[in-house]
Amino acid sequence: MATQKVGAEDRSAISRRAFLSVAMAASFLAGTQNLFAQQQTGSETPVSADDLHALSIAVIGKTADDRPLSDAFHKAFGEANPSFLLRASALSAQMKAAGLTTPAAFSASPLAKDPVLHATAIGLTAAWYLGHVAHDDHDDHGGGQVVAYEKALMWAPTADVTVIPSYSRGAPNYWAEQTAQIEAHSKAP
C-alpha cells in the first residue's frame, strides 16, 4: 500500500472534531521518538517475520495471532520505519530470555518498566490497534503506511454495540433499540 504523507497545511486544517485525538497521538509518538533518539538500544539485526509474529502475540495477546497481518506489519515497518525492527528485535530477545509469552507476564515483569522496551511495546501495539505504521522521522501527523482498517484492533472492544464506521449493522434504526443490551452489561459487576 502506498506511503501517505500529510502536508504542512493539513496539520492545522485537520478536521475540526478530529483534531483533538490526533493532537494527543502526536504528543505520545513524539515522546517515543525522543526516547528512541536518546537511547539507541536496538539490536543490530532486524526482528524476523517469525519473531515479530511471536512478539505481537506476547505483547498484545491472541487477537494478534494473524500471520498474514503480522507479515504486513513487518513489511510496513521495514519500509516506513526500519529502525523499529531493530528495537523490536531487542525486545523480542529479552522477552524470550525471560520466558515472557503473554501480555500479563510482560506487564508484571521488570522489562515493562524499562522506558525503551515499554515504548517499543507501545509502538507495536499502536500499529496493531490503529492499523498503520508511522514514519520514523515524524510523529503521527507525518503520515506513514496503512496496513489495516477493519482489522485494526481498536474496533473490537466495542463491536457488540457500535459499528466500524462506514460498515453497517444491517438494519435502519438499530441504534434506537440498544437500551436493554447496554443497560444489561453496564450494570454487570
Place this chain on the structure above:
Amino acid sequence: MAEYDADVIVVGSGVIGGLAAYTLAKAGKSVIILEAGPRVPRWKTVERFRNLYDISDYNAPYPDLDYAPRQGSNDYLQHTGPIRYGAGFLKLVGGTTWHWGGATWRLLPSDMKLKSSFGVGRDFPLSYEDLERFYIEAEKEIGVNGNSQMDESGANGKPFPPRSEPYPMEAQNFNYMNAKMKEMLDANGYWTIQEPNCRASRPYAERPTCVGNNNCMPICPIGSQYSGDRHVTRAEKLGAKLIPEAVVYKLDKGAGGKITAVHYMTPTGESHQLTAKIFVMAAHALETPKILLMSEVANSSDQVGRNLMDHLGFNLVMTSKDELWPGSGPVQQNAILNDRDGAHRSHFASLKHQVGNEAANLAATQYLLGQGVLQPELDDRIRSMSARWMNFNTNLEQLPDPVNRIKLSAKKDKLGLPKPDVYYSVTDYETRTRDKVINETYPTFQKIFGGEIIKIVSDWQPQDHQIGTCIMGDNAKDSVVDKDCRSWDHSNLFIMGTQTMPASAAVNPTLTGAALTLRATHGMASEV
C-alpha cells in the same frame, strides 16, 4: 448559430449550483454548469477512506489537485489575519456537501433582523416570512428529516420557527446516548433538540434509508445522506450540460453593465470562453469573491470579499460517569439551544452546543496509548472510555465585520491564478461569549454528566461554515447583491449561496443558502 451558448451559465456544481441548475432546467432553460473539479463516483471515495492513514481527516478521501486545490491543500490559502482561517471546501462535482454533517437548520426570524432586534450586526433585506415557503421547498429538494413539534429557538416553548408544512420526513430516533443525555439535560433545564438533517429516514428521492454506518462525515457509503451531486445529476437528466475540470477565472463586462462571457481554464491551462444571457456564481464563499475580484466586477460597493463569517467553535472533551455509548447511528443528532435567542444577543453571541456521536475508538485508543496503557488492560480501557467519551462542540455566531475578508494574494497557483488571501479576526462580542461558556456552561455540563475533563479546546476553530463575502442588503452602497441575489452592478449576474447571508446565526447555514437560491432562481426563470 445560436446567439448565446446557453440561457444560463452556473459556476460551481455544489448543492447551490446544482439546485439553481436543476430549477432552471426544469423551467425549460438551457443551462451549462462549469465545475473546477472532476467527477468522482461514491465507491471510489469509500475505498479511499478505508485506505487512509488518518481516518479522522475528512478531506483526505477527496481529490486535491494542483488546478483545483481543496481545504488543507499545502500553501493554497494565505493567512494574513490574527486567526488562521481553516476553511472547509472540496472541489469536485457535487462540492463540499460530499462530507458535510448534513445539519439543515432554518434561521429564526430574529436571526434575520439582528440589527433591528438587538442593535448589532446587520439585517437581511427580507424577512423570515418572505423565505418560509422557500425553506419548505429546500427541505423537500434536499430531503430533510426533523421533528416539527420542536421549539428550535431552544426556549422549550411552542413549535418554532413557524412552518407552513411539516418536515418532509419524520425525525430519526435518538440512539441510547442521545436519549439518556436528553433525560439528564432536561432535568437540569437544558433542552435537547433533535437536529433536522438530510439523512433519509425512509427511502427518499433515490436515496436509501439510513442504516447508521456512523460515517456521514467524510462519506456516507450508501448515499442516504444528501450530497450536492444529486441535483447536478437531476439537472443533467433535464438537459443541463456539465463541464467538469473547468476552472472559471474571469467574467467579461459589456454594454449597459451586463456580463457577456465567462472564461475558464482546463487543467492544462487551455482557455475557453462561453456566453449566456444570465450568469450564476455558486463557487462558495472563498472562490466566488476571488473570481469577482479577478474580473473587477460587482464591486462598486467595495464589499466583495468582505464580511467573511464562520461559526467559531470550541470544545469540551470529557468522559461521562456512566456509559452513554456514542458511535451507534448517525454522527450527529442533538443540539442544545438554550442560548440561541433572547435579549442577551445585544451583548452575547447566539450559541449552539452539540455532543458528537462519532465512534470514539480512535480518540480513546490514541489517548490511552499516549498514557502508556498496554494489554491486557488496553481492551477494557478502550471499551470503557469509548462508551463514556463526550465531545461537546460549541458554535458561536460571528458578526459581520468588513475587515474580515478575502483578497487576491500576489502568490499564484499552478494555473497562474492568484491564491486567496484571508484576513480573519474576532471582536470582544465573540470573545466575551466564549469566556462565559468556558467559565459557566462547560462546568455545568461537566457536573451533569460527572466524569473527567480530558481537554477544553478554547482556541478559535472556524467550523467550516463559510458565510458572507458577497452579502445581500437593501443599499447598493454597502452590499453586493439585493434580496433576489442580483448584483447591484450587473443586472444579469446572480450570486448564490451562504456567501450572500449578512448574518451567520449559530446554526449551520446551507439550508438558508438553498432557500435564498430557490427564491432567486424562480424569479430569474421568468427573465430568460
